[in-house]
Amino acid sequence: MSLELTETVQGVVDGLTADHSEDLIEVYNSCDHTYIRVESQNIKEILSYLKTSHHFIFLCDIIGTDRYTSDERFEVIYNIMNLRTQDRIFVKIRVEEENPVVDSAISVWKSAGWMEREVYDMYGVRFEGHPDLRRIFMPEDYDYFPLRKEFPLLGIPGSIELPNTTPDTE
Amino acid sequence: MGIESALGEGFFTTKIDALTNWARANAAWPMPMGLACCAIEMMAFAGPRYDASRFGSEVMRFSPRQSDVMIVAGWSTYKMSHAIRRIWDQMPDPKWCIAMGACASTGGMHRCYGVVQGVDNYLPVDAYVSGCPPRPDALLHALMKIQDKIKTEHSVLLDT
Numbered sequence: 001m002s003l004e005l006t007e008t009v010q011g012v013v014d015g016l017t018a019d020h021s022e023d024l025i026e027v028y029n030s031c032d033h034t035y036i037r038v039e040s041q042n043i044k045e046i047l048s049y050l051k052t053s054h055h056f057i058f059l060c061d062i063i064g065t066d067r068y069t070s071d072e073r074f075e076v077i078y079n080i081m082n083l084r085t086q087d088r089i090f091v092k093i094r095v096e097e098e099n100p101v102v103d104s105a106i107s108v109w110k111s112a113g114w115m116e117r118e119v120y121d122m123y124g125v126r127f128e129g130h131p132d133l134r135r136i137f138m139p140e141d142y143d144y145f146p147l148r149k150e151f152p153l154l155g156i157p158g159s160i161e162l163p164n165t166t167p168d169t170e
Numbered sequence: 171m172g173i174e175s176a177l178g179e180g181f182f183t184t185k186i187d188a189l190t191n192w193a194r195a196n197a198a199w200p201m202p203m204g205l206a207c208c209a210i211e212m213m214a215f216a217g218p219r220y221d222a223s224r225f226g227s228e229v230m231r232f233s234p235r236q237s238d239v240m241i242v243a244g245w246s247t248y249k250m251s252h253a254i255r256r257i258w259d260q261m262p263d264p265k266w267c268i269a270m271g272a273c274a275s276t277g278g279m280h281r282c283y284g285v286v287q288g289v290d291n292y293l294p295v296d297a298y299v300s301g302c303p304p305r306p307d308a309l310l311h312a313l314m315k316i317q318d319k320i321k322t323e324h325s326v327l328l329d330t
């Protein structure tokens with residue numbers, strides 16, 4: 001590969017090529033960061049490998065994306081950081097619209113809990129093995145996933161309750 | 171002594187409404203419902219430079235039981251709207267409401283699913299202030315409009 005990578009990230013790519021070559025789809029640089037796209041089946045093993053063998057001990061964020069494509073519609077992006085060398089990589093996986101299920105990374109990083117809840121809340125991607133996968137921002141009984149592309153900008157009228165303005169008649 | 175000597179012989183009539191309205195208009199204590207950046211301008215409104223105490227409104231009461239005017243300063247999410255309405259219901263009558271800034275008035279730039287598009291969806295707003303955020307003078311102007319409104323009310327008659 002002819003990418004300009006730092007020593008740590010090159011080590012990651014070499015390690016993944018050696019141990020998880022069947023899962024590795026592509027590696028590319030964009031906006032001064034390295035993106036590694038992998039298959040979603042073994043994401044937990046790959047993240048755990050990155051943490052234990054390459055010291056990516058800090059999970060900065062988990063991001064969801066709606067690509068609005070007919071196949072592999074949703075993307076989950078793990079923004080992780082090596083605190084020894086200050087290297088940051090983005091690990092991407094794609095999931096289908098029909099049954100968007102991803103293995104939870106909570107056994108690797110405990111901080112994944114709320115981030116996965118946010119991705120679930122906004123996109124409806126479910127995380128298998130999450131101990132408490134509830135909505136984090138929207139009401140518990142909300143029927144929609146607001147950051148999906150087909151969701152209208154102003155929401156569904158009447159879907160979130162406003163306060164009662166005539167409290168005396170309750 | 172006093173007013174009798176100034177008036178000389180005779181008597182002086184007025185309405186009890188005029189007296190209560192004068193008192194109410196010049197002691198409209200605000201309930202600062204500061205939700206976003208408008209709250210910073212609201213602090214300037216209360217501070218010495220713009221000096222809301224000229225209008226008797228310097229006493230920012232953080233208890234709804236002691237306040238008369240709720241200044242909704244900032245954007246209201248659906249989640250927060252229940253708390254705002256609850257505080258409004260806890261304020262004793264008579265009470266007034268100022269929707270300060272574009273967000274409180276119409277939702278402003280927060281044109282999205284989580285933000286109530288104007289607090290008048292669940293509060294009876296008396297004065298709207300435009301601006302993002304409005305200058306403290308604009309809020310003073312809204313307060314003066316509220317005072318004008320108070321002075322035209324028939325509060326005692328309505329109480330009977």
